[in-house]
Amino acid sequence: xxxxxxxxxxxxxxxxxxxxxxxxxxxxxxxxxxxxxxxxxxxxxxxxxxxxxxxxxxxxxxxxxxxxxxxxxxxxxxxxxxxxxxxxxxxxxxxxxxxxxxxxxxxxxxxxxxxxxxxxxxxxxxxxxxxxxxxxxxxxxxxxxxxxxxxxx
Amino acid sequence: xxxxxxxxxxxxxxxxxxxxxxxxxxxxxxxxxxxxxxxxxxxxxxxxxxxxxxxxxxxxxxxxxxxxxxxxxxxxxxxxxxxxxxxxxxxxxxxxxxxxxxxxxxxxxxxxxxxxxxxxxxxxxxxxxxxxxxxxxxxxxxxxxxxxxxxxx
Numbered sequence: 001x002x003x004x005x006x007x008x009x010x011x012x013x014x015x016x017x018x019x020x021x022x023x024x025x026x027x028x029x030x031x032x033x034x035x036x037x038x039x040x041x042x043x044x045x046x047x048x049x050x051x052x053x054x055x056x057x058x059x060x061x062x063x064x065x066x067x068x069x070x071x072x073x074x075x076x077x078x079x080x081x082x083x084x085x086x087x088x089x090x091x092x093x094x095x096x097x098x099x100x101x102x103x104x105x106x107x108x109x110x111x112x113x114x115x116x117x118x119x120x121x122x123x124x125x126x127x128x129x130x131x132x133x134x135x136x137x138x139x140x141x142x143x144x145x146x147x148x149x150x151x152x153x
Numbered sequence: 154x155x156x157x158x159x160x161x162x163x164x165x166x167x168x169x170x171x172x173x174x175x176x177x178x179x180x181x182x183x184x185x186x187x188x189x190x191x192x193x194x195x196x197x198x199x200x201x202x203x204x205x206x207x208x209x210x211x212x213x214x215x216x217x218x219x220x221x222x223x224x225x226x227x228x229x230x231x232x233x234x235x236x237x238x239x240x241x242x243x244x245x246x247x248x249x250x251x252x253x254x255x256x257x258x259x260x261x262x263x264x265x266x267x268x269x270x271x272x273x274x275x276x277x278x279x280x281x282x283x284x285x286x287x288x289x290x291x292x293x294x295x296x297x298x299x300x301x302x303x304x305x306x
Contacts, residue, residue: 038220039227043238054238054299062239063216063223067191070216074192085196085207086215088246094239146207 009150021076028100059097082148121152162303163276174229181253212250235301274305
């Protein structure tokens with residue numbers, strides 16, 4: 001457990017600060033399971049259809065990559081922060097196919113801070129989450145959690 | 154099955170055209186299951202924790218709402234189009250909590266078209282996907298599929 005006074009608050013996030021957010025192994029089963037439920041396009045379901053597609057082989061849904069990024073962000077950053085939820089994502093870029101067997105690594109960089117005058121108890125911290133396979137960067141997913149200010153009720 | 158010559162090609166998507174994309178019932182079980190796998194924050198897992206949060210009750214992960222939007226987009230639009238994959242999402246806005254029992258309805262409006270000179274075989278079509286519960290708009294999720302041009306190889 002994180003002790004309350006170890007938590008990261010809005011004031012702790014400076015632009016340019018980078019957080020390592022661990023890694024996540026992607027399996028064929030999980031790629032196909034996510035696609036069946038949420039993105040049943042042939043190139044996310046079937047190796048042969050993937051090979052015939054622009055992706056050149058079975059590849060994870062881009063929204064699956066976003067969900068994996070969220071998991072790494074939740075476990076390695078939000079779990080240590082005074083998070084209050086999220087309002088959206090300003091961008092997701094799926095740059096390279098994510099394949100069965102890829103182990104994705106993620107790092108999150110603070111790129112924007114907004115502290116609304118009308119809500120002195122929290123602020124918005126925008127992160128560029130960069131996702132890498134062993135070979136290359138495969139995605140960029142923006143996250144904007146709401147983070148409490150220190151001492152806020 | 155959609156006959157090949159019924160498919161929608163890049164040329165069929167004019168800015169302002171709106172596609173009704175069906176509906177999706179959201180269950181408590183699915184909200185919790187997605188959160189356990191991808192977004193294990195307390196307000197997505199537990200009713201009481203949700204009540205204590207800014208969300209005011211158990212609510213779906215925003216990335217779950219994006220995945221549901223993709224499912225409706227795949228079933229009601231991509232299934233009828235000469236889709237070739239996707240490159241990302243320029244924005245996702247989670248405007249209101251999505252609750253157990255909500256039946257989400259989605260409509261997709263064409264908001265941008267890009268036909269790269271260097272790739273005459275396809276174009277990028279950007280959609281604003283507006284997601285509604287029975288009460289109100291709950292999300293906006295941008296989708297940018299690659300769509301083949303008519304007669305392309």
